[in-house]
Amino acid sequence: xxxxxxxGLKSASFLGQPASFGLLxxxxxxxxxxAFAYGGWQxxxxxxxxxxxxxxxxxxxxxxxxxxxxxxxxxxNLACLRVLGPAGLDATTTPASDVMRIALGxxxxxxxxxxxxxxxxxxxxxxxxxxPRVYYAMARDGLFFNSVxxxxxxxxxxxxxxxxxxxAAIIIACSGTYxxxxxxxxxxxxxxxxxxxxxxFILRQRNIGLARIIYRAPGHPFxxxxxxxxxxxxxxxxxxxxPRNSAIALSIMLAALPVYYFxxxxxxxxxxxxxxxxxxxxxxxxxxxxx
Numbered sequence: 001x002x003x004x005x006x007x008g009l010k011s012a013s014f015l016g017q018p019a020s021f022g023l024l025x026x027x028x029x030x031x032x033x034x035a036f037a038y039g040g041w042q043x044x045x046x047x048x049x050x051x052x053x054x055x056x057x058x059x060x061x062x063x064x065x066x067x068x069x070x071x072x073x074x075x076x077n078l079a080c081l082r083v084l085g086p087a088g089l090d091a092t093t094t095p096a097s098d099v100m101r102i103a104l105g106x107x108x109x110x111x112x113x114x115x116x117x118x119x120x121x122x123x124x125x126x127x128x129x130x131x132p133r134v135y136y137a138m139a140r141d142g143l144f145f146n147s148v149x150x151x152x153x154x155x156x157x158x159x160x161x162x163x164x165x166x167x168a169a170i171i172i173a174c175s176g177t178y179x180x181x182x183x184x185x186x187x188x189x190x191x192x193x194x195x196x197x198x199x200x201f202i203l204r205q206r207n208i209g210l211a212r213i214i215y216r217a218p219g220h221p222f223x224x225x226x227x228x229x230x231x232x233x234x235x236x237x238x239x240x241x242x243p244r245n246s247a248i249a250l251s252i253m254l255a256a257l258p259v260y261y262f263x264x265x266x267x268x269x270x271x272x273x274x275x276x277x278x279x280x281x282x283x284x285x286x287x288x289x290x291x
Contacts (some may be wrong), residue, residue, distance in 0.1 A: 032182060033182060035238075041065060047130070097113060132164065133161070135161040
């Protein structure tokens with residue numbers, strides 16, 4: 001049998017450590033970028049209203065897309081681990097470039113940097129085009145300014161919502177480092193992912209919408225419960241990794257509750273004012289007028 005390597009001794013020492021707050025905090029810090037790397041699938045649901053057969057095509061697209069990303073990421077991780085080893089991965093912040101530099105030289109590192117840039121621009125493009133749909137839908141439902149729900153030109157694009165999303169992105173980008181912003185996003189995102197999945201229990205129990213929609217989830221309730229618990233674990237990991245940033249993110253999220261309350265109060269007051277200014281004619285009066 002061969003002698004254990006330094007990297008193997010280091011890994012064994014790490015695995016042999018007793019559970020502690022410091023160890024959980026380290027795992028939490030590692031889980032935040034991993035959770036973000038597998039995200040993005042949720043924005044596909046924003047275009048469900050424009051699909052011909054959303055119940056079939058959206059679910060298939062999500063399964064195929066997420067499955068493909070998982071396979072690709074696992075393959076990349078395996079390649080990096082085989083080429084660089086645990087010690088090499090621990091010592092670098094650009095593993096993909098290092099692997100390509102070893103395989104194809106400096107030219108390979110340049111090509112992978114260009115590929116990563118194109119991939120990043122693609123992700124930013126889909127985010128900028130799908131996130132404004134939330135503002136647009138809120139405005140159409142009377143939960144935001146009416147101007148945000150307007151569409152312009154032959155394309156029918158919600159220009160105001162897109163500009164608003166761009167301004168919000170600029171403010172967020174100037175608010176902190178990449179790691180801090182990442183912690184904001186993961187903390188809030190996975191709270192809503194978990195709540196969305198948990199809503200399936202309520203929808204099925206109360207038979208809400210079953211006449212129009214079939215809520216099919218393979219392995220439910222076990223798979224749904226596993227997903228909710230996984231989301232909760234990721235949120236706890238993000239909080240442990242950066243309590244301050246998580247607190248800021250949660251505070252911003254909770255600040256929406258009083259805004260929603262007062263917005264509804266204002267809309268109700270406006271509706272009552274319009275109703276009192278233009279009262280509807282009683283049915284018998286309309287009947288007499290028709291005579």
